[in-house]
Amino acid sequence: MATADVVMYDEEFNQIKTILSKLRTDANARLVFLVDKNGQQIAAHGNIDNLDTTSLASLTAGNVAATDALAKLIGEKEFSVLFHEGEKDNIHISIVGLRVILVVIFDERSSLGLVRLRVKKAAVELNGVFDSIMQKVEAEKSSGGSFESPFAEITDEDIDSLFSE
């Protein structure tokens, strides 16, 4: 495998949820969520009842990947912020610490300026959390793999049972 697997622990997950919840309140946003660059949703906060967040996550990642490639074509390192303006709702997408994507959906109750300001602050905090996750993963690895994987003893029967329906 080319890159390390992403692993999310309870402690950091809760920290992330707190940061997202605060960002949603501070920015007066409808919804805030975090996606990794491959399109996996990490966490979400806000009114997600009527929203297909899985699709939202994968399309966001596709969008960011395409924009990233565009940036490189014209000699830019990246476009760190994408903003889509709609009639009612707007989407603000930013890249945090080169590895995760922070998405804020907001309507007329907020403004782009406010969202940008709050996102900047939250991004710093999120960066700290992801640094600590990476350190943890590295530490576990270098300590001789004491990291207990729940999949270490996966059997063929386990896998077959997934397809038994």
Added chain:
Amino acid sequence: MTFINYASREINCKIVYYGPGLCGKTTNLQFIYEKTNPNAKGKLISLATETDRTLFFDFLPLELGNVRGFKTRFHLYTVPGQVFYDASRKLILKGVDGVIFVADSQRERMDANVESLRNLELNLKVQGYEIRSLPYVLQLNKRDLPSALPVEEMKAKLGLNNEPVLEAIAASDEGIGVFDTLKAVAKLVLQDLTKTT
């Protein structure tokens, strides 16, 4: 790059369907979408042109059930097969956990298969993957067509090293081979987890 979430006890894997234009990647996904229990699937998203050619990707999230107390989710992607969409293909391979190469069995598409397979190898390398060490399955699609080449001949031209090879007719009502192919790659991906973690 599998995403393991200990907090919500979920594991997410990314599977990519690769292959030359019109080989049946999207058809594979459409069949899976139609035949899966509504609770286990999300929306099938197709970013396609007006003539239904894939422009960027198709995406289908699938929930397969529990392994060792973890919910397993597979995110299925297709790439656009047409040669000139190479920049988009590269992007979709990012963070891939398993690849299905859908080959078109028709004699006249053999060159396109070979070219696409080379392109896959190259694009994986760009992302830092080696095709021979990645969970990888070869699907020989369109077995029902009159100009379909014999399986052995296709294996000789497209086979890498003992990867599972499955015959399929994705466009048939029974979607012959479609689920077997998915199962084969899912198995390899999950087995891979036991090695890397």
